[in-house]
Amino acid sequence: MPSALSSTVEGLYHAHHSWLTGWLRRRLGCPQSAADLAQDTYVRLLQAREAPQLVEPRAFLATVAKRVLCNHLRRQELERAYLQALSQVPEQMAPSEEQKAVIFETLLELDRLLDGLPPLVKRTFLLAQVDGLGQTEIARELGISLATVKRYLNKAALRCYFAL
Amino acid sequence: MNTSFSSQVAEQAVHWLIESQGDDFDQAQQQALQHWLLADHEHQRAWAHIQQVNQRLRGVASPVVHATLQAPPSPARRRALKALLLVGVASAAGMGLQSHNPLPGLMADYRSPVGQRRRTHLDDGSLLQLNTRSAVDVRFDGQQRVVRLLEGELALDVARDARPLLLRTAEGALQLHSGHFNVREFEGFSLVSVFSGQASFAGQPLLPGQRARFTAKGWQAIAPLDPNSGAWVDGMLVASQMRLTDFLAELGRYRQGQLGCSERVADLRVSGSYPLDDSERILQMLEVALPVRVRRFTRYWVTLEPRLS
Numbered sequence: 001m002p003s004a005l006s007s008t009v010e011g012l013y014h015a016h017h018s019w020l021t022g023w024l025r026r027r028l029g030c031p032q033s034a035a036d037l038a039q040d041t042y043v044r045l046l047q048a049r050e051a052p053q054l055v056e057p058r059a060f061l062a063t064v065a066k067r068v069l070c071n072h073l074r075r076q077e078l079e080r081a082y083l084q085a086l087s088q089v090p091e092q093m094a095p096s097e098e099q100k101a102v103i104f105e106t107l108l109e110l111d112r113l114l115d116g117l118p119p120l121v122k123r124t125f126l127l128a129q130v131d132g133l134g135q136t137e138i139a140r141e142l143g144i145s146l147a148t149v150k151r152y153l154n155k156a157a158l159r160c161y162f163a164l
Numbered sequence: 165m166n167t168s169f170s171s172q173v174a175e176q177a178v179h180w181l182i183e184s185q186g187d188d189f190d191q192a193q194q195q196a197l198q199h200w201l202l203a204d205h206e207h208q209r210a211w212a213h214i215q216q217v218n219q220r221l222r223g224v225a226s227p228v229v230h231a232t233l234q235a236p237p238s239p240a241r242r243r244a245l246k247a248l249l250l251v252g253v254a255s256a257a258g259m260g261l262q263s264h265n266p267l268p269g270l271m272a273d274y275r276s277p278v279g280q281r282r283r284t285h286l287d288d289g290s291l292l293q294l295n296t297r298s299a300v301d302v303r304f305d306g307q308q309r310v311v312r313l314l315e316g317e318l319a320l321d322v323a324r325d326a327r328p329l330l331l332r333t334a335e336g337a338l339q340l341h342s343g344h345f346n347v348r349e350f351e352g353f354s355l356v357s358v359f360s361g362q363a364s365f366a367g368q369p370l371l372p373g374q375r376a377r378f379t380a381k382g383w384q385a386i387a388p389l390d391p392n393s394g395a396w397v398d399g400m401l402v403a404s405q406m407r408l409t410d411f412l413a414e415l416g417r418y419r420q421g422q423l424g425c426s427e428r429v430a431d432l433r434v435s436g437s438y439p440l441d442d443s444e445r446i447l448q449m450l451e452v453a454l455p456v457r458v459r460r461f462t463r464y465w466v467t468l469e470p471r472l473s
Contacts, residue, residue, distance in 0.1 A: 085231035132463035162174035
């Protein structure tokens, strides 16, 4: 790790840690999570490739913290949706506790990778790569042409496999 | 493992993935794909990367996936997202994606995909066979022969040679003397069966007709070998009075995705010889032999439950 980066982050931590925790607490209403997310924010900073040039440290911290906050809220959202979906599955079909955890981690990652794609593109991709449906079947199910299915798959695949 | 690729290679790999999944993918295209793969090591690496991600995706195949990922944003996150857009994200760049967890064996010398077996003659004349989803590295030099089992299961006919043959697993290194062996990697131990010859660890032998768990501490639970355990080299899964749930766990090794059964049929017993190359047919055979029916939520999510009479 470049030492310029770690000393910048250390400086930010000393000067603005309690401000950042307060800022997060106001948005979350929960001191415990605010402290956790403040830590996550600094961890995120330490993963940067180079030390940021800081003109307005608090604006910068807030930008990164918002990112962390969004991820946190999305995770909660997905967890809720996941548990809700699981409760609809017949008991004998339900995955084991261990599988549930593994599935959820993969879902989080998949959600992050596919984030921002139109819902129909996502759905096409999931039907093909997760459910194993053929492209003709997908075209029929979604009422779109085969060429469109391929175009959507191409778009989502570049994201999912190569983050492009 | 390095999972960064040039965008050109990535685009080509994705193109081939989608073509190969098309309903009109024919022999000529299959050859063109092979040609592309052989043309450059980067192509193979990108292709292997896609297969690895797909293996994980198939593991989550279930009705809950769509419901979960199509969940709309909550009001709190919508507000946060909006604020984020206003501030702009340029200063937070470079804090993007982590790479996927690499699976072991992707870059191994010999590997077999899910549901397939591989047979290879090594330089010393030994015969190496890999069962489903297995990976092995082989290093022979003037002094010794080293075979490393990275994941899965192998059968090895060790040829006579002046150099010792070391078999490495996650737990340690065994010496194998010429003979026939079966070794399978589990979580925390490997299961070694000696059909002929002898395996030894720190001077402690495992004899023909025996099998044992091999851990970092040596042999444990030495027992007579299960004659059915080597049937996979002939493409068979042989069961005698096996619990259905155990049988499906075994069969699941040869398939993509989830395969299981409801608790109410878990203790039914399965006996017989089943051809591994067609696991769908094995499921049909089970429906005939047992009071069960096969329920498919998706191609990769299959459960056996009691048949309603």
